[in-house]
Amino acid sequence: MNRKNKATERPHVVVIGGGFAGLTFCKRLRGNCRVTLIDKQNHHLFQPLLYQVATAGLSAAEIAQPLRSILQNRPNVTCIMDEVTAIDRSARSIHLADGDELHYNWLVFAAGGRTSYFGHDQWAGRTLGLKTIDDALALRRRILSSFERAEITDDQEQRRKLMTMVVVGGGPTGVELAGALAELAKVIFRRDFRRIDTAQAQVLLIEGSDGVLESFPRKLRDSAADQLRKLGVQVHLGHRVTAIENDQVRFGDRIVESANIFWTAGIEAVPLTAQLGGEQDRAGRVVVRSDLTLPDDDRVLVLGDAARVQRGDGSLVPGIAPAAIQMGKFAARLISARLRGELAPMNFVYRDKGIMATIGRKAAVARIGRWQLSGPPAWLGWLFIHLLFLIGLRSKIIVVTQWVWAYLRYQRGARIIFGQDSEKSSAS
């Protein structure tokens, strides 16, 4: 890419990853420089609503925006859809899959995380994760196809297996997915299907610790579990999954047959992160200084799920969107200052505005500052916040339409099966 590598006076900032951290950085950076944003996808994904795509509430395009159009009004930002294959800090350059090499003055690493199976990589093929749009569409396809097959089979055991959904992991994604699946299977499908009794559909949530939503206050954790049970989710706490075969999950002393096994239990930094050569924790996150730079290289910043950032009290900055956005803003301030020649040290301080998770219709939990909310008020707060941060007015309008409709009509717009269900299990 000669044009891009052409010698130029303007410093070059290379950003890897167009998630919350990388995108916020690109929007906030000021100063005389040129920026190259590299992402494997052509879009920014609003991760917090991904489970609604998976459960047929929203379409993919409603929570994804092309990076190019989000950054249209930032003339000094160039977007490249490509994969970074290598990072060479000694040469201050990165290598792309298409063979190009980009030199940087500053590197902002915000490549994010991916599903982690804690070393059980063979489980990857036997479960479906929920990190990308393709994951979400595959999950939706699996659920809808399973119920279609349940409708036409006469084999009771087969039918039960097809109508049983297992969510492994009780974090926000697992809780939101389990709640949405319960509503989909028991409420929305009830009028869709004639031959099967959707009341017999089962949703299991399996969590290793003693409660869901580990990062929430005890009271809200218990409330979340109760609200899930009210929706008909079987919440199994204190059980680690010990084995996953095709259509079979083993936990505690139980074996559950299911054609729909979903994994939300773990997340780890993407493999590329190791290319930074910094110290990584067990989740692959890179240990950074208080200004988010590498301990031995102030030209490289690590943001978002790729960074292990310690707070004053020793706790870690959580891997949630607000934290990633704050890191993006901080990094933009830092590099803007450096571009102006200001070398005064700066420290990233995470402002904890709270955390929230939705469970279902009028069911949610939220900690906002010191307040603890659950039920309808938390749910309304969740709707409001997530709509507020959704990028693009058109998306906001359409998502509101979908939500209002879903609320009034107990319907979901995207109950459409397309693509091939990759599933190889005996249920197919």
Add this chain to the structure above:
Amino acid sequence: MNRKNKATERPHVVVIGGGFAGLTFCKRLRGNCRVTLIDKQNHHLFQPLLYQVATAGLSAAEIAQPLRSILQNRPNVTCIMDEVTAIDRSARSIHLADGDELHYNWLVFAAGGRTSYFGHDQWAGRTLGLKTIDDALALRRRILSSFERAEITDDQEQRRKLMTMVVVGGGPTGVELAGALAELAKVIFRRDFRRIDTAQAQVLLIEGSDGVLESFPRKLRDSAADQLRKLGVQVHLGHRVTAIENDQVRFGDRIVESANIFWTAGIEAVPLTAQLGGEQDRAGRVVVRSDLTLPDDDRVLVLGDAARVQRGDGSLVPGIAPAAIQMGKFAARLISARLRGELAPMNFVYRDKGIMATIGRKAAVARIGRWQLSGPPAWLGWLFIHLLFLIGLRSKIIVVTQWVWAYLRYQRGARIIFGQDSEKSSAS
């Protein structure tokens, strides 16, 4: 499916295909009977807007509705998502891929059409068609990926190939696709991409006859070609495609290099149609009597693109949505009458309410009765009609939002790449 095969007094009507004809039939049929609708998909697809999904204007779920929910209020209709493998008229039964056999008193065959390559089946792998949602999403993926690759390549020839789109076939689908591609590439992409000059993007429309939209009046056919040219489409008339290699189309004495070759030139009845054992024309359509039954079997009706229906003046009923809907209504009236024991002969009469095709922003042609419209009035008429017939109020609201937005902002909501581009061409 014991329950379904269980002996019952009520006559059983089996419907194959949930397109315009089959779905309309299921909605309109009255009388004491049970109906089983079988479709390979779980949704009804609003075909006329499929090209907008392909060109990133709409999301798949916005033009597709689950058959089950459309027919929720028809308690005697059962939907089955399965594939019909065989039809046995002597036994009055059909066989399904999952092994079941369904006996019918009446069979309504409305399985529709598929892309036809006029015997050049090897072209199927070298072009993309536009008949299903998966086709549309593959086409969108191809276009967006090609421009992303064009943005990062320095090979001028490669870039030209990636930015050249060829549409083979000047029927309504070809015209609408070519127009939408020209707007997408030249107008919408202009602000998205930085390094490529989208004005250099080329859209070719290749049509074998002496004009596009063969079924339209001469004046409108010429107007449509002019409107396409105004949008920057290179319209090549009177040329048959003689060869298609990977990334290469040969027509007349020209060879065009393109990584985006789209085929809309032909349609034929699906292979299953042959199972009816009736007389078929070259397009695989079954010759039916004036009441849409098979000449030798009044228990089998053939509707939509699968039927070859002659009109009084000897012309054929066109393969368009309004005709399929009229056939569905007629078939429902006929079988309702038979269920009441009325055996009086009935004849299907196609009421030609007109035809319309859209070309782009404020560009379209329409023949309504004797009127001939082109340009903005035809375009407004097209918008109104298509919105009117789109199933589901939610879809109507969302599609209007998308259209108004696209019109005001020159943006398209669904410019999101997901899934794998299956393309094996040298451009990848």
